[in-house]
Amino acid sequence: MKPRHRRLAWILAGLIALSVATALVLNAFRSNLVFFFTPSEVAQGKAPTGRVFRIGGLVGDGSVQREGTTVRFTVTDNVHTIAVTYTGILPDLFKEGRGVVAQGLVLSDGSFQAREVLAKHDENYMPPEAAEALKRAGHPIGAPDQFKQKPAKP
């Protein structure tokens, strides 16, 4: 092989390696995207079954029930409400009436099994997904002021 051919072969090998890396990245990316749905969308059957996704909204008032480390509560966008179960320790700022985001799966009985519950460390903080759920449901009530919809411009 001439040096020029050899160099060409190596450049080709490099390009192939790079394409493999790109394919790997894009494939992992596609299969690890976690989509977000509001309680209303889940109630309308828009959410996938058998795939992990996120829901967001407010923790239903008076809905939290504990049984050992298993917790049952509801997540609502003030139109529809979903029952959620979670086993484990909840974040410090999890509270009834506050915004929450949960990631998990819908079970066959229609309830949501959370694998992760997220709440952030700021008392005024509303998870953007939770605010979005209230907004999409057209009921941004109960959300802190800054998340209330601005009046539509004429």
Added chain:
Amino acid sequence: MIAEVGHFALALSLALSVILAVLPMAGTFMRPSGTARAFTDTARPIAAVLFSLVLLAFLCLSALFVGNDFTVSLVATHSNLSLPIAYRVAATWGSHEGSMLLWVLMLTGWTAAVAAFSASLPHVLRTRILSVMGGITIGFLMFLLFTSNPFERLIPPPADGRDLNPLLQDPGMVFHPPLLYMGYVGLAVAFAFAVAGLIGGRFDAVWARWARPWTTVAWAFLTLGIALGSFWAYYELGWGGWWFWDPVENASFMPWLVATALIHSLAVTEKRGAFRSWTVLLAILGFSLSLLGTFLVRSGVLTSVHAFATDPARGVFILIFLAVVIGGSLLLYAWRAPALGSGSGFALISRESMLLANNVVLVVAMAAVLLGTLYPLALDTLGMGKISVGPPYFEAVFYPLMAPAMFLMAVGPLTRWKQAPLPDIARRLRWALAVAIAAALLQPLTTDAGFRPLAASGLAFGLWIAAGVVVAMLDMLKAPDGRVRASRARLHPASVWGMQLAHLGVAIFVIGVTLVKSSESEREVQLAPGQSIEVGGWRVEFKDLRTVTGPNYDAMRGRFELRRQSDAANTPPRAVLLPEKRVYRAQRMPMTEAAIDRSLWRDVYVSMGEPLTGNDWAIRVHVKPFVNWIWLGCVLMALGGFVAIADRRYRRRLAARDAVSANAPQVAGGLAPR
């Protein structure tokens, strides 16, 4: 009064930074004359005064916090009468405005450092570097003064302040932001070197030798800053994670990946004169990612502990600044890069090609992180729905991408520049290979889960790198008669020892990550005083619970005794752990304080969830083998960086001047070809 002094100092420094960016730079383009010299000579004194003024502003803000002057809006919202004094000092940078002031302080600090410690540089290059730094300072000072003034007054003042976010009331807050910013902003120096070099159109081995120590220092600080952030999150957030692939973490990790590529590419440019355009591009990319990180964290597009406030005007400002800096420098690059020329060629098996592979891997990895970080934001901004990309994506992508880099890490340092014989490398690494294979085969001993291919390969890579370092070090100490003598250590430059140390740090990091991932155990249970649970060979007994009153919080403190599972019940405990559940009074905010029994081999980590029925609590216990190796590895990497810049050749003034004309590959210093 203090606030006005601080504000005035900032306004004055804005004026000075404009002069620094314009006057000396103009001087470098004039025909050599007394006036030109007078113009360029202003750069160094201005840099020093600029730093002093920003330091004064910073001290003013600190004084306001220490004195709890609630007539200043920032103090009223981020401090409290009962906040301990150390955290009042740290609260200076515990807010958006304060942390931007810290950023500017670091930037002008680096500028002053370049002015003070660059006597070996040609006058014109040095002047231009300082001017470019001045230009960057203009942008940040304008941002500070016009969108985020830390000295704004609040009339009438409240009786008490709203307190610092309890999460930030930790010693980590005192050290993490300054260290991280030292690194983040330090990349501006590498950027200024690149831009000044582009303007002058000169990039050669000598330029690279000047740029190298600055880049290495910035990289070492960045490494420490990120590691400290991870260490802090691990003990503070209460659930035992040490890296979350959170967009804010990614924002600091992307510049790190590029800076790592840059210090390797600079090595090639210094030793062989090759990769010039690439090195310049990496320097621009590194600082651009630094700015992008600032945009992500400061504009409010992300919500996290780090994003203190949201204000669209700030986001737009940083975005424009980002466009000007990146666009401007890339235009300059496109215009001047063709004139840079290329260095000497090299064979496929050579140090150059190994470092090229290292660079490709690091940049591809950075691109993968960038995709996972920006894609959800882009979709959201375009109104195409909300998605999130979690740790599974980054983990699935990162490990396979890094595998070739880890393999080459042992090979590269043993490979000669220009051309290397493959059989010789294979012969020298045969013991390292044996060690790596043995580690993979012995992996089932580290866990109860049996043979796990991922863990086995991780261990193999870790030991492969470590063994490669040992082989290289023994080679360096071997006398011509074949005996190893420690006295031969001084025959090799500090930069090579630094490199070996940093690589050893990577090995320790990889081993730590592998063992934590493969053999950690965790349980979350309901537990009452008197009961105990067993996790990963340890028994944790919940003894009692009492209330504790802190300076600005009330807490429930549990007492847990730690014994091995095999210990008899009446043996004295090996450790007593005291986790707390705190409620901070000012913000009524609950906080979990985990208790950790640390050792080099494992951590036992206990944190309290919430009270359940009666005296029962939800308790979380982790056993994390080798978790401290993760941060130990990072500290070694940074230490390697500091050792490397101690190299004498960076300090040889006259030698450097002599070498200006000689654009030949440098053989003296560094791992010379054998």
